[in-house]
Amino acid sequence: xxxxxxxxxxxxxxxxxxxxxxxxxxxxxxxxxxxxxxxxxxxxxxxxxxxxxxxxxxxxxxxxxxxxxxxxxxxxxxxxxxxxxxxxxxxxxxxxxxxxxxxxxxxxxxxxxxxxxxxxxxxxxxxxxxxxxxxxxxxxxxxxxxxxxxxxxxxxxxxxxxxxxxxxxxxxxxxxxxxxxxxxxxxxxxxxxxxxxxxxxxxxxxxxxxxxxxxxxxxxxxxxxxxxxxxxxxxxxxxxxxxxxxxxxxxxxxxxxxxxxxxxxxxxxxxxxxxxxxxxxxxxxxxxxxxxxxxxxxxxxxxxxxxxxxxxxxxxxx
Numbered sequence: 001x002x003x004x005x006x007x008x009x010x011x012x013x014x015x016x017x018x019x020x021x022x023x024x025x026x027x028x029x030x031x032x033x034x035x036x037x038x039x040x041x042x043x044x045x046x047x048x049x050x051x052x053x054x055x056x057x058x059x060x061x062x063x064x065x066x067x068x069x070x071x072x073x074x075x076x077x078x079x080x081x082x083x084x085x086x087x088x089x090x091x092x093x094x095x096x097x098x099x100x101x102x103x104x105x106x107x108x109x110x111x112x113x114x115x116x117x118x119x120x121x122x123x124x125x126x127x128x129x130x131x132x133x134x135x136x137x138x139x140x141x142x143x144x145x146x147x148x149x150x151x152x153x154x155x156x157x158x159x160x161x162x163x164x165x166x167x168x169x170x171x172x173x174x175x176x177x178x179x180x181x182x183x184x185x186x187x188x189x190x191x192x193x194x195x196x197x198x199x200x201x202x203x204x205x206x207x208x209x210x211x212x213x214x215x216x217x218x219x220x221x222x223x224x225x226x227x228x229x230x231x232x233x234x235x236x237x238x239x240x241x242x243x244x245x246x247x248x249x250x251x252x253x254x255x256x257x258x259x260x261x262x263x264x265x266x267x268x269x270x271x272x273x274x275x276x277x278x279x280x281x282x283x284x285x286x287x288x289x290x291x292x293x294x295x296x297x298x299x300x301x302x303x304x305x306x307x308x309x310x311x312x313x314x315x316x317x318x
Contacts, residue, residue, distance in 0.1 A: 030066060157289060227240070
């Protein structure tokens, strides 16, 4: 889909089209105004092969809105039939346009149409959810989409942050593993290693499997690394991280197999990840955790993470 949408009425004047190479200066100015002084979930456009999923609204030469859609979770054909693929969209506007319903509606219609195209390429064995998520501070943006009757609340989660500045002169301690456990680290994955990881991910989170496409996207990010703890030659605990904007370590996919929980493995993973992230010059590390996951919250708080904000995610059947 690479159509041009024009709108010119008493309230709004804009056109919507796919992102282009020449739009980077306008995108930078747009980001600075959109994210200034508050937390927003803002997706970067990625490499050129992702631009068919990125749409921008312009009023003259000024970028006034940006929308993006991405397949986040692909369910294997042999998974439980009740599990659903998940496609997410993200739409942001300049502050002056946050309540422009004509603009937001046109952007959403564009994202919805593109999401249907992406859905057509997913296994037909499972249904698909179209989702979005915003931080609690993004009240106007959330209210517009959540106010549509088709959307329902999917979940609430916390964004947690660990300040690493206090360790400028004192290194973070290196973790010690229990007897019989050993470290394995990966900075790239072979096809077999990726398949092995996806099987582990599906075992731990059968309702929200990561999927090969999402794993490849994460593994391509700046300074990505996968940390695993092995026992008798098989992975029993795992964590991945990458570096955002050369200053923040983003931690994702902290998982421990059921028989190996409550043995300190998640704490060891976090300690090593924080040690490495600090060693790469980062000022802090961040991660997400479901608000109802009290066990994980306790582990993260013990590692020095504090709740920064709350994210609300909504979904509709696609």
